[in-house]
Amino acid sequence: MSAQHINQYAHTTHEHHDYDAAQSYEREQGSCDWRMLPVALVVWGVNLIVYQLWNAWQEAPSGDGYEPHMATSGISLGDSRTMMLLIVALASLLLGIAVGIALRCRRKRQVAGILTVCCIAAMISAAATIADTTIQWHDAAMALARDGPQYVSAIVHVTSPTVSASKRDADCQVDGVIRTIFDGTVERSANGAVRVFLQSPHCTTSIATGSYQVSGELATAEYGSKPLWLIADDRGALREVAPPRITAHAVAMMQQAMFAVCADLSDQARILVPGLTVGVLGQDIVLQGTAAASSEPSTIMDSLDINATYAEQLEDSFRRSGIMHLMAVSGGHFMILAGFIRRMCARMLTHRWITALAMIAGNCALAAIVFPSDSVLRALSMGCLSAICLGLGRRSQTVSGLCWTVIVMLILTPSMARSYGFALSCAAVLGIALIASPVQHMIAILLPDTVAEATAMTIAAQVFTLPIQVLMEPELPILSIPANVLVAPFVGFATIAGLMALAVSWLSPDIGYALAWIAGCGTRVMERCAIWLGGKQYATVPWAGDLPGVLLILLVEGVIAAGVMLCVRALARRSTPDADSPSPGARKFPFRPRERFALWLSDTKRMLEEASE
Template structure:
């Protein structure tokens, strides 16, 4: 057996760890690079001295390459830092002052109505705004107008996340846009430097380069061809062929993820491998010299990267695919690891901030697994099955084993059907990719032939979509797993133990050690499965089946469900369709009888795709332009009846009655946060229905106007406005006297939500904060005033302080004095942990 060559793999791993640490500590890379360089020189002198004395010092020799790798990557970080944050940008980042920029889009953005809440872009030129211009309290004062041109544009390259970019027409990758923005710095280790919020409409400032523009035209033409076919296969085909996932709905996307087939829905190393492998195969048939075959393959790979858009993830996938194919095509197998190590080092030097990217980690691990594990696994499996079938199983199994410890950091579950789904999809993926890509390339010249080829590619695409839906829908498709670093380390240890027990890589120890490894792995696995799956089962059993209000954990956004008498109402959809779809599936919600869209910001309507076709009626406030109307058009096309609601309107939802308190029925309120649709929910019958006031995203001024226009009556639950920003009216919360405050907020949000001020207002009014970032899914049900939680690892908590009905016997505030919230009581269930006591909410944050 040939020994695995780790000479470059270990230095690459060391440099990777160093990059993960150093990109998060500004200014540390330079000193580390200097220290590593000194250590390298010292080691070289030590080796030279030893050799001069006729001795060898293997420890020093082995340490030189890792030190060199660390020094090179640290130096790269030190050189990149001033380029990512040039001095001319410092003032805008520190003070939030407006700045005029030209940005180049790093991804294609759909026209209005698409998902454009956050777009990767690069600031390629900027002009600092002169001091004193537009520096007032109103950030929108300038209206997007460019500042006086007292300074010329300065060329820079600063990666940012462009917020709220809503072009009137499809904006291609590489196109340039100019306007005034406000920058909000992100954490040092983030691959993007800042959030860029436009202070008005951005104006087109340049088309993409000709090659990229031509590729974009090809992609757009192919999307039109694929859309002529029915079913999920048509939605999946562009993703399989050219990495365009814009047609994939939330349901199909969730199914692909649960079945571990999501790598097929966008460009991955597998897509690149198919392209290069096809060219190498054609070259072999034509008896081309090796140099010609490799050259043609690289040209084809470059063209494929341009076609599917040269984003960082695509370039990374192309590099990894080239590594695998070049290593395996030359019969080097395990010796491909030095090439992989060199590729990793090269990518880290070019973009050190990619070290913290999960996609990068998955690409490296999958590539390494194919090089090191697939062969030994196939050899072990070949003992009990034909060699071809063994290799067919070994490839996805190796990738799954290597990647799963990282994947549990993203979703704490094991896709038990993942290997099976990949085996079933494996024969279809190359056909859909190759034939679909051919259809894309010839679409402008021979549209009839492109349609025919797309029809052929649609068949395997439909097979893959069906495989995803069937395997993801099986009762045991996934198994819960401990979350976080502990869960990843446990799974990694179990994976190593299982491989040792199976003698993979081929026998590294005697039978006794293998037997012990098998026993230990099995015992640990039984304990973990019992603890996690058992706790999950108990948590589900303890979940109140009679819940009436649910707050979904959809990240930085709102999604609140009200259920009564068999009818379901949903207020807002959050930003991501897949997050909302997962929550609704968890709740067993299919039909949405009533959808309430408080306003049209992306974090409130971005997930609407998940419910299109499932909505009976929709209540909406003021709209503002084509983007908002496109949301309503999609709902109407799906069968919904849309009703524009203003203050004073009311209706019935099961045993609940709802009443609109805001916005007023006049044209003086501009669409947006200040015109959020505010509903009051109260019992309209004999039900045990906690009363609720849902404030949308009203700011302090709008809340005060609301308070002046209508009496704020006491309620049990308040949906805290604007995710807990500090732009709140303490008087509104004091009058509402809610015992529970629902706060839809993302764990990694960069806005500081919920703020100490908002939490204090809630606590001062006697309310406990039910934060989705900490508690996950929250359910409120009729009961005796009990709060408890269920989560992985048996995390739970209880207590009656936060759940006791503090308003028993109080004034109902009119309308429904018989509201059960003032008599029957209620209880709360949380997915993760217990609810803080109202008196401790502010301090708990």
């Protein structure tokens, strides 16, 4: 080959290398794919805006007096405004497509694509929210409840276990969906979500995920996540219409067996072990069937002489110290289970698809045996996405998986956009995924790696969830970071022991009691930390509520973040190359207390050894 050919080949190869490098630069890095983050935020924001506009239209006065714009039948002003909103959403879509076409060039291609997808997602989210609110408005149960409290007989499909009632004149409650409703005149089909309040004779009856006929007063909810309340009375017994599934019976049996085992533990363990394991505090548990000590006391607090004042004080201490999230099932439970399954499958050298299917099955089983909540559904969805990525041979991406979970769940179930539990869960995961690693690198200068990791995760989650917490309650838990760091070493083994107790208590109560006792040892530390830190007068700081409080906390967090970044840059300048040093490339001694202390300790040890010789 001649020298000319060699030069031409080298020049062509160099050009192809530069082109490939430019193309790879324009592509999104797979390990930090944030492209769906603005889409998820748009879906969530449009959902909330449409819902608020809908409420404003329905509550606005019409004519001479107050009258809802939308009737239960026919076409009215509410329908026309709905159509106008759909037209505006469609116009936004067309505008987004036009902007995408205008910006579609080589450097702005990604931005144009994201803008187009955001417009499409906004239209879909608006349409889904309108459809959901319209269906809920026209529901037969909602129409009866809007006319005022009425005595009805309804067939309710129960979707949650029985817990202690949040209403004073009831003993226990269950959540469900009204399938059929009879108001004394006409029997109609319905599909409204309802919270049923029961009296003590029915609380100890084994109520699983089945259909039951309930008679009582139907009314709109005064608070809570369900739009309807059905307050059952004693005129008729609770009658089973459709038996629950076998799996529901098995889950109820496992839960009740564990609750009966926890009855022999200390007071703090009776309250905290069920909360850490299945997501419901001990004072809210209702013993049913053979697990109930008698038919009169309906809750574990009543039957086992748990002091109501102590239970309320302990719950308040957990809230004030900022560790109340430990008493809710979250992604930590699913991560523990998924890690265990992966290690077992790796030891047996199974194919990755078998491992993925085992992880999905394990996640579904865990979601079935714990108490249902929005955070559990979010964790289940992300766990299944992570397992699918494993089966495809790809690394799971937390931010991308969270965004897709939010988009799909809010489109399928728009009401979840107004759930504080779902919002807190998503915000915590997003904060940990985005800033936990940088924060850990910064504070690792001062703290050991293990403590730095726990502190960084707490700070990251706290920064993103504080605005939502201010909306829920206008106060700041300033001791939440040290509280979470102190209990972090005990959360893992206590959760594992609690889940093992849940799995074996129905088979061997003695082994289940031993495992629950181990979990109680971990919750003992949590109790001590909560009472110690949560009992301080300065554990929480009053804060502005509603939107002003949210804006204020965002401003404070922004100022603190800017100050931290300036300090980090100032410290980084101290480790730049030292021009005065005779050695080329020498750097200034960095300001790292851990390294300085280690050097001082090693020098002192060496000096003592030399002196002894």
